[in-house]
Amino acid sequence: MKSLGITLGCDYNPEQWTPDVWREDVVLMREAGIDLVAINIFGWSSLEPSAGRYEFAALDEIIELLHAAGIRINLGTGTSSPPPWLTTLHPEVLPVVADGTTRFPGGRQAWCPSSPVFRDRAYALVREVVRRYGEHPALALWHVSNELGCHNALCYCETSAEAFRSWLRRRYGKIETLNEAWGTAFWSQRYGDWAEIQPPRAALSIRNPAQLVDFQRFSSDELLDHYRGETAILRAHSSVPVTTNFMVTAHIRNLDYWSWAPEMDVIANDHYLDHRLGDPVGELSFAADLTRGLAGGAPWMLMEQSAGAVNWQPYNLTKAPGEMLRNTLTHVARGADSICFFQWRASPQGAEKFHSALLPHAGTGTVAWREVLRLSETLNRIGEVAGTTVESDVALIFSWESWWAAEGEARPSQAVEYLDQVHATHRALRELGVTCDVVSPDADLSGYRLVVVPCLYMVGDLAAVRIADYVAGGGHLLVTFFSGIVDERDRIRLGGYPGAFRDVLGVLTEEFAPLKPDHEVMLTNGGVGTLWTERLRTTTASPIASYLDGPLPGTPAITRNEFGDGVAWYLATAVDPHTMQDLMLNIAKNAGVTVEEFDGEVEVVRRTGDGRTYLFVVNHGSNPVEYPVAGFDLVSATETGGLLRVAGGGVAVVRAEEPA
Incomplete structure (x- = not known):
């Protein structure tokens, strides 16, 4: 690079083209x-046409053509999809889906992430590739496999089952600890030996939700372990960065x-x-x-x-x-x-x-x-x-584990999807011209004026304390419904919802009251709620808006609580975009966050570094917009004259004369 x-x-x-096309392509x-070309992403069957027989002449030629043209290389390890000879010789590497049936070659990623045979053959290829090209002057980056887990992240074969048991032994140590974590007293699921545990294959009824979440964790870790294996080989023979x-x-x-x-x-x-x-x-x-x-x-x-x-x-x-x-x-x-x-x-x-x-x-x-x-x-x-780096004083907390758990098989409403609620809060910020950092539940929040927590169904004790301490120290917080409900084991936090966030929000919910997807409730602030309501009462919070109708008229839907030196807001329903934006505008302004006065079709983002500020304005709309900033627009190569004009569908990147 x-x-x-x-x-x-x-x-x-x-490999899809003839050498005469290669030369034409390099010219074009x-x-x-x-500047950079990724090659050998799906090159396994070309590099190793049969077991142990390697042919590098074509790849050698391509690399030299690119190098001679001054183009650097992002070199794939070639292991993303096995060649037909491998799955023919070793059909046991093929993945198995939840219903117990095998998925066969013909597409891509037809391999089990836990297969020792696949890893052995893949690692052998990586060794050959890195020994040949590891110090080539055109090499800018190593590209391990490709889109790991896009199709084969969850494998339920017997090899995966044994790997899952080993993962569980490392995580829990004792079978009794696992039984407690999974709540196996329910439906007579108690395990007496590790060998009794299977992956959560298709069942006749709802499966154990804690087991499902742990299988997701295991599957992510298993592919990461494969990545580490390839990376270790690359780093042993090359100093080029790996990703x-x-x-x-x-x-x-x-x-x-x-x-x-x-x-x-x-x-x-x-x-x-x-x-x-x-x-x-x-x-x-x-x-x-x-x-x-x-x-x-x-x-x-x-x-x-x-x-x-x-x-x-x-x-x-x-x-x-x-x-x-x-x-x-x-x-x-x-x-x-x-x-x-x-x-x-x-x-x-x-x-x-x-x-x-x-x-x-x-x-x-x-x-x-x-x-x-x-x-x-x-x-x-x-x-x-x-x-340069992006400026932001707002954080949005995002969790893959919460995504997995919140969309379990048995939940209060199948219409509530985690990512929809995350996108709704991000959209409101974006349409106000507020750039946010998306961070993990374990992130340091101390540098942010506002933290947004959408639908964080699963949250650990330490993360919950960190969020409460942030508010007590003077921070501003917005939490949306179905947050704080369970711990890392997918165990309900007893005593009333929203569980981990009851104290910081100053509310207690006795019962969820989801709405059918085609039902709406009106709010006292003129907004509209959908999908969700709660039988909620305030403890230390103040109601900001309540339901006018629906199953819980008069019950608070939006609350505000002073906690320590900070303020925490709770949104107990899924509101329409206009209401969400109005609420976010109020919260952001009270938190001291700068907002923009656009209609939502314009993005305004700042990058800073070396004493300079760069203002990006991306106009997704059809109408021109104006923005007050003095500086030089790098895109049009013109001075702004103090007022930037961006045509409909246009873009601008202004080197500001002073922080914009």
Whole structure:
């Protein structure tokens, strides 16, 4: 990767093309300003066409072509999908799903994360690759496997079952401790020996929720252990940084990236707009903030995004002119210093033949190619932003474990989904022009003016105390419903909801009263509640708004509590976006957080460093906007004259003359 500037990169699959195309591609990559190319991501069957027989001539040639063109390499270990010979010789490596049936080759990731045979063969390939290329001057980054756990995170085979038992022995030590943690007195589930424990395969009824959460934890740890195994081999033979591509996105939830992040030399993420969501652009911003949180606030890498349409959604929408630039600058605004795409050249065959690429099927005489050149030029213009960090004095607490637990099989309402509630609070902040850091429940909160805790169903004792101490010390807190309910064992915190947060919020809920998805309740502040109500009473809090109708008229729905030197708010229903934004505006202003007066279609984010402030303005709307700032717009290469004007669909990155 470049030491200065924003890196522009792509994923390349030369094994799909002939050598004459390789040479054409390198010329076009230089024209497009490509700095970094990821190769050998799915190269196993090309590098090792049969067991123990390695062929590196083609990869050697590709690496030298890229190196001669001044393009650096993000080199995959090639282990993401096993070759057919491996699953033919060792069908026991194939994954098994919850109903006990095997999943076969033909797609990708057809391997069990716990399989010792798979690991042995994968590690052998990694040794061959790193010994050959570990000190190559073009090598900028090692790319372990690819999107680990995208398809095979949860395996229920007998090998996984034994690995799960070993994991449980390490976690609990004694079978009696496990029985207590899982509540196995219920439904006669008590275990007398570790050998009796199975993965939570498909059952005739609701499965043990604590067992389900532990299986998610185990599965995340098992893939992380595989990553560590490949990484150890790479580091033994190479000094080049090592990473893998996370999938911080709305439709992937199986890995707890808070536990993975410390193992990465570079935090890298893959992100694609998901048009199955109501607000795909808002989800992009949230994912970027969460990725920055995983990086501890440091710059991070967008390993993959699409130039246009993807191929795996029900309706694969292309991007309008200017949309790729807006998407990209949203990632950069929120901390990305490297921008890469899947893929370089659109494939003529295979499952992803309709996935977009920087170089489309129609070639260079296209709108898509002109958009690529425009993006490259823009990234070059804003290169001085690299190395700066994002400003934020608001934190939003996010937990993969809470996501797993909150969406268990038996819960008060199947209509309440964790990520929806997280996105609702993030959207309100974003539409007020408030940038937030997305942090783990174990994060240090002392530097924030406001902390938002959406739907944190599962929370440990130490995290709960840390949040209460933050408020007592003068912080401002917003907690939304279905938070604080259980501890790490998925055991209810008795004494009334919201469990861990009763004291800091000054409320006690006797009973949940969920609403059917098509029902609404009116609030005394003019707002509308959906999905959820609670039989709640205040202990030390003051009611801010109550229900006018529904199952609990007159019951508080929004409360405010003074706790120590700080203030804690509780939102006991899912409110409409306008009410959420009004509430967030009130809370943010009282916390001393600066808000912007836009209509929600404009993102305003600041990055700072070396005494400079860079103001990003991304206008997702169709109308022009103005923003008072004196400085130089790097995108248009013009002075603002004290008032920045950004056209509908436009972007600006202003080097401010003074902090904006």
